[in-house]
Amino acid sequence: MRAPAKINLHLGVGAPRPDGFHPLVTVYQAVGLYDDVTVEPSPGWTLGVSVPEWIDADAVPVTGANIVDRAARLLAAHHGVEAHAGVSVAKAIPVAGGMAGGSADAAAALVALDRLWELQTPDDDLLRLAAELGSDVPFALLGGTALGTGRGELVEPVPDPATWWWVVVPSTEGLSTPAVYRRFDELAPDAPDEPAGAGTLLQALESGDPEVLAGALHNDLEGPALDLRPDLADVLEEGEEAGALRGMLSGSGPTCLFLAESADAAREVAGALAARHEVVLVTHGPVAGAHVVTYG
Numbered sequence: 001m002r003a004p005a006k007i008n009l010h011l012g013v014g015a016p017r018p019d020g021f022h023p024l025v026t027v028y029q030a031v032g033l034y035d036d037v038t039v040e041p042s043p044g045w046t047l048g049v050s051v052p053e054w055i056d057a058d059a060v061p062v063t064g065a066n067i068v069d070r071a072a073r074l075l076a077a078h079h080g081v082e083a084h085a086g087v088s089v090a091k092a093i094p095v096a097g098g099m100a101g102g103s104a105d106a107a108a109a110l111v112a113l114d115r116l117w118e119l120q121t122p123d124d125d126l127l128r129l130a131a132e133l134g135s136d137v138p139f140a141l142l143g144g145t146a147l148g149t150g151r152g153e154l155v156e157p158v159p160d161p162a163t164w165w166w167v168v169v170p171s172t173e174g175l176s177t178p179a180v181y182r183r184f185d186e187l188a189p190d191a192p193d194e195p196a197g198a199g200t201l202l203q204a205l206e207s208g209d210p211e212v213l214a215g216a217l218h219n220d221l222e223g224p225a226l227d228l229r230p231d232l233a234d235v236l237e238e239g240e241e242a243g244a245l246r247g248m249l250s251g252s253g254p255t256c257l258f259l260a261e262s263a264d265a266a267r268e269v270a271g272a273l274a275a276r277h278e279v280v281l282v283t284h285g286p287v288a289g290a291h292v293v294t295y296g
């Protein structure tokens with residue numbers, strides 16, 4: 001099961017609600033960086049996680065705290081069955097990077113285990129279970145490009161007819177999402193209840209023009225994240241100097257994203273950034289959400 005990373009092309013954040021979550025108006029896009037979640041029949045429950053050398057293995061919990069364990073327990077409880085499977089997660093999405101890798105794994109686990117256990121859970125139920133696991137998880141099921149509202153869990157697809165090219169620079173050190181939201185509250189104590197709307201961004205997507213999209217990208221968590229990690233501002237500047245149309249943080253960061261004019265331009269920007277950064281990836285969006293790949 002391939003599970004894509006997400007980026008937020010627009011991330012409008014409002015003042016915290018009584019439950020502590022922030023109201024969002026966001027435009028998610030699924031991009032072509034994937035974790036692989038494989039499930040096999042097994043009498044008990046096992047979970048293995050593998051990472052490439054540039055991801056810190058210790059950053060991903062392998063005990064019951066992994067979001068894949070939570071997804072399995074939730075799906076099993078919903079149907080009153082036992083959670084039994086051998087699950088492997090091969091990570092390639094930066095961890096704690098603002099690209100929702102954990103959410104992608106959770107969405108993939110829901111779909112894969114639903115098949116393995118022959119549960120035929122209706123899509124609406126899967127979306128509800130996904131929302132219980134995390135605000136970003138319903139989008140990971142959907143993929144493509146979607147408007148997210150509520151705390152990010154209410155998702156509806158939006159038109160996005162072009163292919164956009166992105167350069168991705170992961171950070172060696174992760175950034176905690178709750179810490180960035182807390183910094184947002186400290187820096188914007190008078191934030192309006194209503195988050196900034198996504199109208200300009202949605203129009204930019206329909207234009208198909210990367211320069212128009214570059215002008216419309218918006219991330220209310222970038223200020224707070226840069227306040228916590230001022231070093232990232234230099235990375236954003238480097239990418240823009242190397243020819244990117246625009247640099248921005250992915251969600252709550254610290255992964256830096258660069259929009260390029262074309263696939264060739266993205267490779268050029270990536271080449272320039274590779275002189276200073278160990279890992280530089282080129283990807284594109286939108287791509288499909290968590291889906292099944294059958295081997296053999």
Ligand SMILES: C[C@@](CO)(OP(=O)(O)O)[C@H](O)COP(=O)(O)OP(=O)(O)OC[C@H]1O[C@@H](n2ccc(N)nc2=O)[C@H](O)[C@@H]1O
Pocket residue numbers: 008011020021022023024026097098099100103133134135136137150151152177178181221250251252253
């Ligand atoms: C910021 C975003 C942007 O898409 O993603 P990342 O950049 O982390 O990937 C999301 O809002 C992250 O979603 P996700 O990581 O699923 O969050 P959850 O597990 O639901 O919540 C983790 C914590 O983040 C804060 N949180 C999350 C969502 C929201 N609308 N308001 C919040 O204040 C809360 O402190 C919450 O306890």
Ligand SMILES: Nc1ncnc2c1ncn2[C@@H]1O[C@H](COP(=O)(O)OP(=O)(O)O)[C@@H](O)[C@H]1O
Pocket residue numbers: 059060061065066067068089094095096097098099100101102103105174175177252253
């Ligand atoms: N399968 C998983 N993959 C990555 N992180 C996980 C997973 N399960 C639990 N986690 C925990 O969730 C945190 C946030 O993970 P992640 O989804 O990668 O980041 P973000 O919320 O920034 O998009 C990690 O720091 C890690 O402790």
